[in-house]
Amino acid sequence: MITRHDLRHAGLTGLWFMFLTFPLVVIKINPIEHTVHWRWSNMVWIGVVSFLASLTIRLVQGRRRTGENEKQQSLLQTSVRQFDLLRRPAFFRAALITSSVLLISFPLFFSSYQVNILTTALMYVVLGLGLNIVVGMAGLLDLGYVAFYAVGAYTYALLHLHFNLGFWMVLPIGGLLGALFGLLLGFPVLRLRGDYLAIVTLAFGQIVRLILENWSEFSKGPSGIANIARPGLFGLTLSPEATITYLYYLMIGLVGLTVFVVNRLQNSRIGRAWQALREDEIACQAMGIDKTKIKLSAFALGATWAGMAGVFFAAKTTFVNPASFTFIESAIILCIVVLGGMGSIAGVMVGALILILLPEYLRAVADYRMLAFGAILVVMMIVRPQGLIAPKRRTYTLPSTHNPVNSSDVPASDR
Amino acid sequence: MEYFIELLFSGLTRGSIYALIALGYTMVYGIIGLINFAHGEMYMIGAFTGLIVAEILLIYQFPLPAVFVLTALAAVIWSSAYGFTVERIAYRPLRKAPRLAPLISAIGMSIFLQNYVQLVQTADFLPFPSLIPEFAFLEPYAGIIGSTDAAILVVSLIAMLLLSVMVKWTRIGKAMRATAQDQKMALLVGVNVDRIISFTFILGSGLAAIGGVLIASHVGQINVFIGFIAGIKAFTAAVLGGIGSIPGAVLGSYVLGLTESLTTGYVSSDYEDVFAFALLVLILIFRPSGLLGKASVDKV
Numbered sequence: 001m002i003t004r005h006d007l008r009h010a011g012l013t014g015l016w017f018m019f020l021t022f023p024l025v026v027i028k029i030n031p032i033e034h035t036v037h038w039r040w041s042n043m044v045w046i047g048v049v050s051f052l053a054s055l056t057i058r059l060v061q062g063r064r065r066t067g068e069n070e071k072q073q074s075l076l077q078t079s080v081r082q083f084d085l086l087r088r089p090a091f092f093r094a095a096l097i098t099s100s101v102l103l104i105s106f107p108l109f110f111s112s113y114q115v116n117i118l119t120t121a122l123m124y125v126v127l128g129l130g131l132n133i134v135v136g137m138a139g140l141l142d143l144g145y146v147a148f149y150a151v152g153a154y155t156y157a158l159l160h161l162h163f164n165l166g167f168w169m170v171l172p173i174g175g176l177l178g179a180l181f182g183l184l185l186g187f188p189v190l191r192l193r194g195d196y197l198a199i200v201t202l203a204f205g206q207i208v209r210l211i212l213e214n215w216s217e218f219s220k221g222p223s224g225i226a227n228i229a230r231p232g233l234f235g236l237t238l239s240p241e242a243t244i245t246y247l248y249y250l251m252i253g254l255v256g257l258t259v260f261v262v263n264r265l266q267n268s269r270i271g272r273a274w275q276a277l278r279e280d281e282i283a284c285q286a287m288g289i290d291k292t293k294i295k296l297s298a299f300a301l302g303a304t305w306a307g308m309a310g311v312f313f314a315a316k317t318t319f320v321n322p323a324s325f326t327f328i329e330s331a332i333i334l335c336i337v338v339l340g341g342m343g344s345i346a347g348v349m350v351g352a353l354i355l356i357l358l359p360e361y362l363r364a365v366a367d368y369r370m371l372a373f374g375a376i377l378v379v380m381m382i383v384r385p386q387g388l389i390a391p392k393r394r395t396y397t398l399p400s401t402h403n404p405v406n407s408s409d410v411p412a413s414d415r
Numbered sequence: 416m417e418y419f420i421e422l423l424f425s426g427l428t429r430g431s432i433y434a435l436i437a438l439g440y441t442m443v444y445g446i447i448g449l450i451n452f453a454h455g456e457m458y459m460i461g462a463f464t465g466l467i468v469a470e471i472l473l474i475y476q477f478p479l480p481a482v483f484v485l486t487a488l489a490a491v492i493w494s495s496a497y498g499f500t501v502e503r504i505a506y507r508p509l510r511k512a513p514r515l516a517p518l519i520s521a522i523g524m525s526i527f528l529q530n531y532v533q534l535v536q537t538a539d540f541l542p543f544p545s546l547i548p549e550f551a552f553l554e555p556y557a558g559i560i561g562s563t564d565a566a567i568l569v570v571s572l573i574a575m576l577l578l579s580v581m582v583k584w585t586r587i588g589k590a591m592r593a594t595a596q597d598q599k600m601a602l603l604v605g606v607n608v609d610r611i612i613s614f615t616f617i618l619g620s621g622l623a624a625i626g627g628v629l630i631a632s633h634v635g636q637i638n639v640f641i642g643f644i645a646g647i648k649a650f651t652a653a654v655l656g657g658i659g660s661i662p663g664a665v666l667g668s669y670v671l672g673l674t675e676s677l678t679t680g681y682v683s684s685d686y687e688d689v690f691a692f693a694l695l696v697l698i699l700i701f702r703p704s705g706l707l708g709k710a711s712v713d714k715v
Contacts, residue, residue, distance in 0.1 A: 020496050036474065141515050199699065214685045338519060367534070376523065
């Protein structure tokens with residue numbers, strides 16, 4: 001129950017936040033006309049909201065500590081078990097088929113505007129899955145992932161501009177160049193540990209963007225490159241609506257390919273080596289895994305998808321400029337991976353769809369989009385670091401531990 | 416020659432600002448081993464709070480010195496309050512979590528604070544009033560060093576001096592060094608580690624806020640994105656000097672400030688930021704322990 005102590009704590013928290021946010025939230029000045037605008041109502045809101053939030057958090061924490069809510073605990077566990085349903089092969093197959101059918105028939109029922117939004121969301125699925133290789137599977141925090149995306153987009157833009165190469169020609173080139181840049185980043189950072197690695201990748205991402213912005217002879221600077229051709233379909237000219245639908249199906253194909261490849265990678269020798277690297281670098285080396293090769297392959301394979309998504313992005317928007325490849329973009333992709341569940345393919349897909357589609361459909365949310373992304377990163381780390389759908393660990397159950405009743409008999413006869 | 420001296424002073428001014436921010440990074444890293452990604456935002460929040468307070472005081476026609484002191488004070492108070500709160504919300508629950516968790520949380524906090532200020536204030540550039548009067552005694556050297564530069568140098572040197580005295584000789588300074596050396600041991604000898612960590616955040620944010628007000632008054636405009644780039648550069652300076660070491664952070668900041676000012680003065684200013692980032696990458700790769708830092712050895 002709510003004690004007086006809880007109330008006092010929540011009250012103090014409310015007061016603290018009212019004080020904390022006072023100058024920034026309440027006062028708004030106009031430095032040109034030198035007028036001050038006081039917004040006292042905001043202060044009341046902050047106070048009330050932080051009071052209630054603090055009270056709720058305290059109650060939840062307090063109950064968890066005293067074990068008062070066994071009923072709710074078990075409720076929580078059943079909901080977790082429902083997540084486990086996803087892991088049952090039959091259910092998984094059914095879900096897969098339903099969602100593919102829904103996705104494929106989507107353009108038949110919805111307007112091209114909706115289709116366009118979904119295409120964007122699917123692009124982020126590919127980006128998220130690519131980053132998932134580096135961050136989720138190999139445990140290397142990459143904050144400059146957007147650089148590879150930029151490499152892909154500019155590959156198509158420049159090759160189209162100078163050599164008039166088509167989309168299909170450039171798609172593999174973009175992927176390869178992405179991988180090459182991944183190696184380029186990977187080589188120098190091989191020796192670095194987690195947090196330093198994050199900062200170097202961040203700097204790398206910034207360097208790529210700043211070069212694109214400043215080296216005007218090469219990239220046309222901040223004004224960008226326009227009039228990039230859309231993907232061709234055997235030389236047919238398509239109407240605008242048909243192009244959108246066509247792009248959508250291409251994207252579906254790319255997502256399908258990504259999911260297939262990433263899934264195969266995850267359970268392969270190299271995928272298991274990544275996971276070993278993530279868990280413990282030293283133990284991983286002791287098991288005879290070549291750290292250099294494994295790290296480089298993670299960077300290269302992760303970057304490949306960003307490169308291909310970049311080519312696709314350039315073809316979809318027909319325009320690229322450096323402003324599309326800021327740190328914020330990297331942060332959004334990271335947020336997708338963290339929310340969905342680092343290392344979990346289904347999780348990343350769900351994360352991308354939630355984070356990209358929600359702000360599109362809830363316009364009220366759109367203004368608070370980046371605010372929410374920041375908050376999600378913090379809250380997920382504290383409350384549920386494994387993400388919405390935790391990655392499945394490959395486990396082998398030994399027969400003796402599988403069924404404890406029989407296990408007492410078996411060793412005897414074995415002996 | 417005069418051009419060179421002018422560049423020298425502008426480099427020292429830059430270096431002082433970097434030092435004020437870099438100290439926060441290095442102290443936090445020294446104590447809990449976390450790159451406080453949101454530290455640049457403390458500097459930005461300091462500058463914004465300063466702008467609001469300064470404008471109000473100027474409307475009521477306070478004398479300029481009083482405005483400067485009160486503005487700096489308000490910026491320090493609120494910035495420290497934010498630093499304290501951020502640590503409590505985003506880092507304390509994760510103190511025993513794997514290494515990447517607090518880092519991701521810090522990145523989230525940085526994005527959150529940036530967008531929070533953007534929502535409640537504005538995303539546009541705002542003009543910042545010049546709070547430092549023209550000193551008459553500097554008149555003859557106007558070509559070499561401006562009053563604002565001089566004020567920045569003096570104020571930041573005083574702040575750094577006070578900090579080093581505090582860390583070296585006071586009780587809480589000793590407790591900070593003990594916590595940095597060995598958290599468990601410090602706990603055993605009766606240091607309230609939680610309080611020391613909070614205090615470190617408060618101190619670092621306060622210093623960053625002073626830097627924010629000074630630089631805003633120097634440049635004459637601010638927006639919500641200033642924290643990101645200044646944070647990265649100050650981090651570069653901290654790493655250059657050897658992260659975790661307080662004199663290292665100051666040295667690294669001046670080295671970075673001078674090289675930046677000289678390269679932009681003699682070579683080109685187009686790639687100013689690229690230069691800082693490239694320097695950061697190179698140090699981290701070739702000498703991650705920095706100029707004054709000790710190489711850390713991981714024990715298994």
